[in-house]
Amino acid sequence: MKLTPLFDRVVLKQLVAEETTKSGIVLPGQAKEKPQQAEVIAVGPGGVVDGKEITMQVKVGDKVIYSKYSGTEVELDNEKYVIVKQNDILAVIG
Helix, strand or coil, X not given: CCCCCCCCEEEXXXXXCCCECCCCCECCCXXXXXXXXXXXXXXXXXXXXXXXXXXXXXXXXXXXXXXXXCCEEEEECCEEEEEEEHHHEEEEEC
16 A cells, blocks of 8 residues: 655655664663654645645655654554655755
């Protein structure tokens, strides 16, 4: 099954969180924060959203940083994804 986002939506797959800190401390499951970095899996077509023309700025394969509490989490074929609006993406990495 394939997720196809509509309008200015983007499907992201979160990158794996680090298990240890830079100083070597291993983090238990509760202490780990959800990563805010993700890979773009699918991009909507853009178009007119709320009366404004939206041009998509990200593409499939981009690594991005997105707002901490944004998006809708979905699970499909035992994989977890986050669907966000493009304006919830803060930066492209690299």
